[in-house]
Amino acid sequence: MEGCEGRAAFVLLLANRLGVMRIAGGKLGGYRAGAFLLFAMLAGAAVSAEPVPAENVAQLLDDTESVKTADYASFIRQLHELENRTSELSESQTWRLRYLEGWQAAYIGQNDKAKPLLEAVIKQGPDSGLRIKATSVLINLLGVEHHYKEAFEYLDHALENLPQLNDAEARAHILGEASQLLTEAGQYDLAAAYAKQIIASYPSGRYNCLGHLYELDAAVLGGKASLPDEVFQDALDRCLSIHEILPADTIRRDMAIQALQQNKLDKALSVLEGHYEEVKQISYSQLTAEYEVLLAQAYWNKGNAALAQKYASATVDIASKSDFIDPLVKAYQLLYQIERQSGNLRDALAYHEKYVAADKGHLDDIREKALAYQVVKQQVETKKIELEELNRQNQILELQQALDHKAVVTSRLYITLLLTVLASIAFWLYRLKRSQLRFMRLARRDGLTGIFNRQHFVEEAQQTLRYGAKSLRGACLVLIDLDHFKDVNDTHGHVVGDSVLRQSVAICQQHLHSSDVFGRIGGEEFGILLPECTIIQGLERAEQIRLAFQATASDEPGSVALTASFGVASTAHYGYDLRRLLLAADSALYRAKRDGRNRVVISMDEQTPRAAASADGSKPTDAHPYANSPE
Numbered sequence: 256m257e258g259c260e261g262r263a264a265f266v267l268l269l270a271n272r273l274g275v276m277r278i279a280g281g282k283l284g285g286y287r288a289g290a291f292l293l294f295a296m297l298a299g300a301a302v303s304a305e306p307v308p309a310e311n312v313a314q315l316l317d318d319t320e321s322v323k324t325a326d327y328a329s330f331i332r333q334l335h336e337l338e339n340r341t342s343e344l345s346e347s348q349t350w351r352l353r354y355l356e357g358w359q360a361a362y363i364g365q366n367d368k369a370k371p372l373l374e375a376v377i378k379q380g381p382d383s384g385l386r387i388k389a390t391s392v393l394i395n396l397l398g399v400e401h402h403y404k405e406a407f408e409y410l411d412h413a414l415e416n417l418p419q420l421n422d423a424e425a426r427a428h429i430l431g432e433a434s435q436l437l438t439e440a441g442q443y444d445l446a447a448a449y450a451k452q453i454i455a456s457y458p459s460g461r462y463n464c465l466g467h468l469y470e471l472d473a474a475v476l477g478g479k480a481s482l483p484d485e486v487f488q489d490a491l492d493r494c495l496s497i498h499e500i501l502p503a504d505t506i507r508r509d510m511a512i513q514a515l516q517q518n519k520l521d522k523a524l525s526v527l528e529g530h531y532e533e534v535k536q537i538s539y540s541q542l543t544a545e546y547e548v549l550l551a552q553a554y555w556n557k558g559n560a561a562l563a564q565k566y567a568s569a570t571v572d573i574a575s576k577s578d579f580i581d582p583l584v585k586a587y588q589l590l591y592q593i594e595r596q597s598g599n600l601r602d603a604l605a606y607h608e609k610y611v612a613a614d615k616g617h618l619d620d621i622r623e624k625a626l627a628y629q630v631v632k633q634q635v636e637t638k639k640i641e642l643e644e645l646n647r648q649n650q651i652l653e654l655q656q657a658l659d660h661k662a663v664v665t666s667r668l669y670i671t672l673l674l675t676v677l678a679s680i681a682f683w684l685y686r687l688k689r690s691q692l693r694f695m696r697l698a699r700r701d702g703l704t705g706i707f708n709r710q711h712f713v714e715e716a717q718q719t720l721r722y723g724a725k726s727l728r729g730a731c732l733v734l735i736d737l738d739h740f741k742d743v744n745d746t747h748g749h750v751v752g753d754s755v756l757r758q759s760v761a762i763c764q765q766h767l768h769s770s771d772v773f774g775r776i777g778g779e780e781f782g783i784l785l786p787e788c789t790i791i792q793g794l795e796r797a798e799q800i801r802l803a804f805q806a807t808a809s810d811e812p813g814s815v816a817l818t819a820s821f822g823v824a825s826t827a828h829y830g831y832d833l834r835r836l837l838l839a840a841d842s843a844l845y846r847a848k849r850d851g852r853n854r855v856v857i858s859m860d861e862q863t864p865r866a867a868a869s870a871d872g873s874k875p876t877d878a879h880p881y882a883n884s885p886e
């Protein structure tokens with residue numbers, strides 16, 4: 256640290272701090288400590304050496320943060336002042352102070368104090384930018400402690416929240432961390448992608464310079480790129496235009512590595528020799544060690560064992576103090592080869608043992624980083640798969656619910672439709688039945704008078720006679736024929752004739768019982784079947800009706816004079832066959848007509864209707880229309 260001033264002094268200080276921390280961890284990283292320093296240094300670059308004391312705490316916080324890397328003494332002084340003025344701090348300012356305390360603890364290697372402070376800011380800090388800055392510091396700290404798995408977990412979490420992050424500086428910090436950590440874990444493509452994001456966010460300036468450096472680191476350290484000189488030159492120009500010497504010399508280191516890989520030894524030596532003194536001036540010991548080991552390698556390849564030994568020994572001097580493992584491993588290997596070539600086998604063996612020991616630690620560390628990366632990647636992938644599975648299940652559930660809802664709606668529609676169809680069918684069935692009944696009634700009834708027509712009268716009468724035959728209860732058939740009805744028609748017209756017919760039916764109905772079967776047999780002829788009726792009762796009831804006709808004709812003035820003749824036949828004489836009863840009753844009716852009309856004649860001859868006797872004993876003379884069939 257002797258002879259260091261300003262920024263350079265800080266850089267060495269920080270480099271040593273980190274070196275101490277890494278030694279405490281027992282294993283060392285390669286280029287990463289240097290990368291962290293670049294960021295840390297740049298974060299404090301805009302600071303004046305003598306900060307003006309701030310009146311308000313907000314200003315004091317800004318000042319304190321801005322001097323934290325450039326003027327550590329002022330930083331500590333201002334931090335204490337802030338800690339004495341905590342009552343003046345708002346909640347978000349308190350969190351910012353906590354972050355600065357965490358940063359300071361990490362800076363001086365008090366990891367146990369730093370970690371809980373930074374973790375609290377990451378978990379509870381109100382500002383996303385502050386949370387990301389704290390995450391960057393914690394990732395660095397975890398890397399120093401070789402807790403790579405935790406470092407990758409924090410990095411993954413921070414990167415997940417990156418799209419919502421508006422703080423450009425915090426964004427550049429975490430992208431830088433990502434790029435460096437992934438380069439260390441051997442994920443060079445990913446590291447380059449994050450570096451490109453920094454470049455895209457910062458088209459110029461410090462972060463642009465650093466973005467290019469990280470991109471080159473990933474390409475060159477990945478060993479798979481053969482980059483044209485213009486690419487290095489472009490990155491160099493960007494850094495040099497803003498006087499960023501350290502990143503510029505680190506880019507030159509990458510140039511030299513590639514030149515060596517391509518066996519362009521003169522080119523490598525030109526770059527390294529050309530800036531070796533400058534690098535030593537910066538006093539960034541890790542980069543110095545890296546330059547020296549590359550110089551040793553180049554001279555060795557060129558066959559200059561003396562200069563190779565000189566630079567390899569210089570590398571061991573610096574790297575063994577701070578345990579910069581990568582240059583140290585290479586330096587021991589070269590020294591072993593040099594001593595062996597010169598035949599100094601004892602020294603060669605000693606260097607070889609050191610080389611093997613250092614290389615083993617180095618390889619273990621590389622393996623650990625790579626493994627940590629793979630484990631976290633696996634965890635993240637598993638989480639993603641679980642999340643996708645959950646989302647898929649959610650979608651299925653939502654679809655199921657939607658389907659259920661649709662099914663309910665469809666069921667309701669079907670039920671409604673079904674009920675409508677059933678109601679329509681029921682309605683049409685009802686209407687059909689009603690019309691059927693109407694047609695049946697019409698088919699059974701006489702259109703003019705509404706009583707049974709001839710056919711239905713015959714059916715009903717036959718059924719009644721069948722019952723009568725079973726119970727052996729007698730029945731009488733009465734035939735009624737209006738007298739001189741033709742005259743009514745001729746005198747008064749058919750309309751009156753029709754009216755007289757209806758009136759005649761009404762007269763008859765007044766004297767009928769509910770069980771009697773009444774129908775219109777022909778034009779002006781009617782039939783009545785009287786069940787459970789003796790011949791005497793039949794005679795009496797026919798006479799009753801006849802008198803009713805006669806009374807109507809005489810009682811009502813202006814009315815048509817109307818009488819009727821009656822023929823009566825009983826089952827007692829003719830059995831329960833309707834055809835025989837009709838013949839007998841008609842025969843009696845015929846006689847009633849012949850004997851002067853307006854009378855009742857009963858048929859008594861049980862053998863032949865044509866021989867039936869009337870009530871007054873007269874005999875039938877004419878042939879009868881029912882001689883063949885009652886239908």
Ligand SMILES: Nc1nc2c(ncn2[C@@H]2O[C@H](COP(=O)(O)OP(=O)(O)OP(=O)(O)O)[C@@H](O)[C@H]2O)c(=O)[nH]1
Nearest residue numbers: 737738739740741742744749750752753778779848
């Ligand atoms: N207005 C009307 N007349 C009818 C209907 N059906 C038959 N007639 C008439 O009834 C008359 C029956 O005449 P006839 O058979 O000579 O019998 P009648 O005139 O009653 O004489 P007797 O039976 O011998 O007393 C005919 O003039 C038929 O036209 C009908 O539905 N309405």
